[in-house]
Amino acid sequence: xxxxxxxxxxxxxxxxxxxxxxxxxxxxxxxxxxxxxxxxxxxxxxxxxxxxxxxxxxxxxxxxxxxxxxxxxxxxxxxxxxxxxxxxxxxxxxxxxxxxxxxxxxxxxxxxxxxxxxxxxxxxxxxxxxxxxxxxxxxxxxxxxxxxxxxxxxxxxxxxxxxxxxxxxxxxxxxxxxxxxxxxxxxxxxxxxxxxxxxxxxxxxxxxxxxxxxxxxxxxxxxxxxxxxxxxxxxxxxxxxxxxxxxxxxxxxxxxxxxxxxxxxxx
Ligand code: ARG
Numbered sequence: 001x002x003x004x005x006x007x008x009x010x011x012x013x014x015x016x017x018x019x020x021x022x023x024x025x026x027x028x029x030x031x032x033x034x035x036x037x038x039x040x041x042x043x044x045x046x047x048x049x050x051x052x053x054x055x056x057x058x059x060x061x062x063x064x065x066x067x068x069x070x071x072x073x074x075x076x077x078x079x080x081x082x083x084x085x086x087x088x089x090x091x092x093x094x095x096x097x098x099x100x101x102x103x104x105x106x107x108x109x110x111x112x113x114x115x116x117x118x119x120x121x122x123x124x125x126x127x128x129x130x131x132x133x134x135x136x137x138x139x140x141x142x143x144x145x146x147x148x149x150x151x152x153x154x155x156x157x158x159x160x161x162x163x164x165x166x167x168x169x170x171x172x173x174x175x176x177x178x179x180x181x182x183x184x185x186x187x188x189x190x191x192x193x194x195x196x197x198x199x200x201x202x203x204x205x206x207x208x209x210x211x212x213x214x215x216x217x218x219x220x221x222x223x224x225x226x227x228x229x230x231x232x233x234x235x236x237x238x239x240x241x242x243x244x245x246x247x248x249x250x251x252x253x254x255x256x257x258x259x260x261x262x263x264x265x266x267x
Contacts, residue, residue: 043242059072080256106233129229129247132228135225136203137200
């Protein structure tokens, strides 16, 4: 009986909360939406009416190919942001290493690529507010004796070129021990064929690669925690403001979380 009462109370409170949020959210959302639209009116993009996103589409679940289409968390977030700003989304696939330059030199409006905010990158480019957290994970063979970062000393480490995995691995274990690959999955294949002893790569792609490759595992130990954000040229403050406005709305109305939940299963 107590349980039923508790359940009824929970439902009533839940409903009250929901309606409370609903009306409050609608009015504040209304103002926010208006200012996002106003900000959008001022923005200049590489091609009029289009938001051009640079990415490296070999990074599931953030960006990957389904047939000839690029899908994933970043593709959906970018689409939602573009919709808010009244722009059409176009995605350009390139090497991860080229994304920041493409944005800096006006070939793309923003980079969205599971890209980590770092002090070094901030010298060259602006980052939006963060939309997700990432973890640099260590992938090894199932029978490996490597159990955490301390065991990586003197081992050959595979990374994707110019990623934070590359930067941290070189800093902590010496450039001479780091093998750099253009695609994350190439580093994973090198591990599977014993060319390297471990791969340092973002946790979610690590999980997808490992699921698709026999005999590998992701270690539980987190190597580094990070924040993902969109990179935007330092010359385009208006776009930065507009993207941050759109992201704030997508956070407030639950869209962002729904996109993340669609692709990332809770452990
Ligand atoms: N988070 C890492 C970084 O910013 C790796 C991102 C790689 N992304 C990609 N789409 N390949 O350096």
